Amino acid sequence: MCLVDLSGPSKPEVKGPLASHWRKRMSYYVPVTAWIPGYSWSFLSGDFLAGLTVACILIPQSVSYGTSLARLSPTAGLFSASIPGIFYAMFGSSRQLNVAPEAALSLLVGQAISDVRHKNHEKHEDFTVVGYKVATAIALQSGLFSFLLGLFRLGFIDVILSRALLSGFVAAVGIVISIEQLIPMFGLVPLEKTLRPKTTMEKLFFLIEYAPNLHRPTTMVAFGTLGALVALRYIKGSFKSSWIRGIPEVLILVIVSTFLCEKFNWDQDGVDILGPVSVKTGSSFFAFPLRAENRKYFTQTTSTAILASVIGFLDSIVSAKQNAAKFQHTISPNRELVALGVANLAGSFVPGTLPAAGSITRSRINGDVGARTQMASLVCSGFVLLATFFLLPWLYYLPKAVLASIVCLVLISLLAEIPEALEYYWRMRAWIDLGLMFLTFVLTIGWSVEVGVAVSIVISLLLVIHRSSRARLMILGRIPGTDRWRPISEDPEAMEDSASGTLIIRIRENLDFANTAQLKERLRRLELYGHDRSHPSDEPRRPQATVLIFHLADVETIDASAVQLLYELVATYKNRGVGVFITHLRIGPYKMFERGGIVDLIGHHSFYANVATAVAQVQGSEANSTR
Template sequence: MTPQSRTEVAFATLPERLSRAAEQAQKRERVEEDLTRWQLLYRRARYYIPVLQWLPHYSLRSFMRDVIAALTLTSLIAPQSMSYATNLVHTDPVHGLFGAAVPAMVYSAMGTCRQLSVGPEAALSLITGETIAKFIEEEEHAHGRMSDAHRVKFIAKIITVITFESGLVTFLLGFFRLGFLDAVLSRALLRGFMTAVAVTIFVSQAPSILGIEAGLNAAYGASSSVLEKVQYIATHLGETHRLTLLVSIIALAALIGGKIGKRTVAQKKGYWRIALYVPEVLLVVVLSTILSHIFHWNHAGLSVLGRVSPGDVKVRVPFVGWGYMRRYVTKSFGTSTVIAILGFLDSIVAAKDMASKHDYPISPNRELCALGSANLFAAFCTGSLPGYGSITRSRLASATGARTQMSSLLTGTFVLLVTYFLLRFLGPLPKCILAVIVCVVVYSIFEETPEDVKFFYKMGSWTDGGLMLLTFALSLFVSVEVGIITSVALSMLLCIKHSTAMRLNILGRVPGTSTFEPLEEDLNDDGLLPVMGEEVPGVLIVKIRDVALTFANTGYLKERLRRLERYGHGRHHPAEEPRREEASVVIFDLTDVSEVDASALQIMLELVDSYAARNVLIYWTQCNPRALARLREAGVVDKSGGDSHVQPSVARALEEIHETMMQVNGGTSGVDASSIV
């Protein structure tokens, strides 16, 4: 159907649709009048607890689709969560599984995104692991080396603290309606940070893939830096365990091949799409576990997972009976805040992607509350890793048929079943397989980086490229925490810079008309494009393009106007000689301005006084009634010369200037009228 025919159909059905809308509006009004207090409360509750909204209308068909999606997700998230817990946080895999189960189940009741997959994430697990390694080093430095049993309990408690605090911070961000944070953070900075995280994770997993992790830990401990790991790998390549490397290469090729194959199949239709349901990660885990058990790879020097029990996770109230461990509540708060912010950013990107694809609304503030609640509940399971949204898992959920938040509830349930009934059979699982699974996630991050770099280069955005490189270097060579804090801080500074820069244009007359357009210079292959408008000699016509004039964007208004007055619209440096004569008249076009706050009005008064001291006339044109009322109330109009200095258009202001000059000078202005009017 062509756009024209679609328009004709829309107009043909418009009366019927408008009539139906009016009837529905009247019906809603009658219903709302008859609502009792409890019914109104229930209606409000449905907004804040979305499960009350979608569950009463849930269908068997949706359930079957959600079951298939949940089974597919479980085959991915269970091995991933075990890998993050074992290889990034250096704790028992059961803590990763509970981090995948509990937050997902809670989110299914509170979240607004139907396909969002909530669970442990690589970057967040890396930050958690680095913090725990630092705390262990401090604890051992103060009290001597920990026993293995004490170390396990210590790590579980620190994870609980981080999960609880990150959940609390996330919930409070939503409660105070700070869901706009994702819009103020620079993509270039976040890309630099995520690329550094990918490199850090890859380097941290390389010793496990090569089979030299034990030697690295003996040489540098658990808190070794990226450079120390690279140095150790380079000097100990000769000690590579061949069986471990062979198993890792085969598994890596299988997983990356499966990923590329699924991406190819996703573009096709028909029976080929059944390949999307193949759980390649689960297959690699199961096959490697069986082969390891049959051929006794652990006796050949290959490191395996060993005995793991779900009983290691206890359901307890956090912080009760912890004693001296409570001091880590304040020491880990910075890390928890970083995890909360980064987790929300990952989650909201995934949620918006799913909402756009399936055409339904989401609320960033309610997403924050849902994710915060999910992690607060997860903290009651001692050692449960923080859980946030993943865009790759969410896309898998969407591609395999997830229709409602029930898929998240089912995924959490299936992960718990795996934890209690299948985990005990994974003792022979090679640890290098878990490292390979983590590296596949890193591969996904690396895939996105070159596209962003090429785009920045193509657009000549050297500032974005430089900021990306800065964040990358800080995250990689200083610490991941410093990298994300720098990203957030620089993003905030850039937002402040842009919000305080008032948008001004010098207007010029379009030749042969009374229309005034911005005088702009731009570059093309031949150099500067010609300026199409004509400037009025001695008159500076400035259009303020900001909707609201506030203390933030008017602070440097006088300096900006002075520079425009001297150098005009071109890109000229202040060190150059002035390009214009000082203005005798300044005309402000306030077409776009609708709000003026008190601080901006004070600055306007100072501006009028400074121009009056130089005998410069000021006119205000095309004023919004609300803005004009504020200017009158503050005395700006009176100081400018009264109502005659407020005109409906720039052309009319110029006519007023010419007429006034004629009156004052006895019928002759001494100036060529055509140069003004």
């Protein structure tokens, strides 16, 4: 009886904390399990209005991206504006982020589809089917790459790639897309299909040469729509009322232009229209993306998928951080990568779905209108799905030139930030950032989007590696009349006693295999030239040190490779007859020094609590040796 009584009440005591632990883990990895049960109905009106507002903006945008940029059907854009958003709402940590197709990613998909179609031209495959397979392959690989980056906690890549690179990419993509959209806006699509200009520069020269052959009705519709959109956006911006700012001028222009086209028979005048659109993208709405007919395109689309994943994540994390700071909640870059990965993996089960990412503009509107939870994303996706199944037949007479104008309106917003970025980098004399921005722009325009971004990412990473490989070293000098020691390059009062041959070096960061590789050479240059800039061929400006004191208060951790290199360095100094002393060493690095043999090499007597004690000991030893 006693055993039974004791075992009974013990179970809840063990199970309760364990269940709580797993609930916390589940709410972290699947955020929907945390915010849905605790959802406050007071948020519903704001979330619903925000979801509806963003959907009104997103529906015509996604149709434009799917047809004008990705060169697929409107459903490719609409499905990627709905399905990834649903899964992001379940796994994402940002409450306002709107995940849907983006202009840059859609352009990458469109270029990949064009390349594959060009290579397979002689195989007589259905170009539409090929496009769906390529888009599916890119969405699947992009989602898988994002998921793996998040799984292995590589979300720090957002701090590695510079804003200058992104600014150059945005500017270049804006120009590339503008050139792409001017062709349908001038009504030159039939001529383009005949002449087949491939690169951006070829398309630019194509526009310059054949612009006089423009189709007048199409051009009037396109630029009339663009002018109306810009005017309406300007008028909206002059009002402070939130409901006026929430008016979907893009959707209004789509409806009006569709009505006018049907009323006045613009299609009979040669204006290209959307026409009939099948909601189904194959024999069924869903299909397993790893089928053999999709896998054969993997090798041709892997680079595009990786690029789309990186660019999509960078845009998403910038937007997510902005909203997190504004609405005071936290986000996890690693969880965002996983959420974007799951969203795109889910989207790839619908053939032709484009890769999706977070939008800075739409997410800002989402939060301003009233979104406070991920419910707004679910509402938005719901309205986009309704439009996909019930609105498309009503857009039969929608001019394709209007879709191109919508894309150009988005580009105006993108390019508006570039002059400010240029002015900032110029004012800051940030020549490396300006150079990286210019290089990204030129390579993207002159070569391709993939080459431009890939080369710039490599250069950006090399710059990060170069900067992180240089441990910060400073020569310390004494403040006269005190026992305080300060860097001579920062404090003009600090005086170095170089005549005695004592050199005091402070290392200002943790040491590892990366930043200690050049330590020996940098110490040699400090010993001979100090902090002054010099060429290796210059004559030494300082006497060689006879005593070297390391101030290691800032070194909290040190790895085995760094200890090994320091051992070799100290041994070299001892062979030269240079005394080596170490001060302010923490207990963790001291244990590493013991294991690495440095303590035995220089002796326990070479370690001191502070610089003043070490200097006093050195001076006392010198005084004793002169007697």
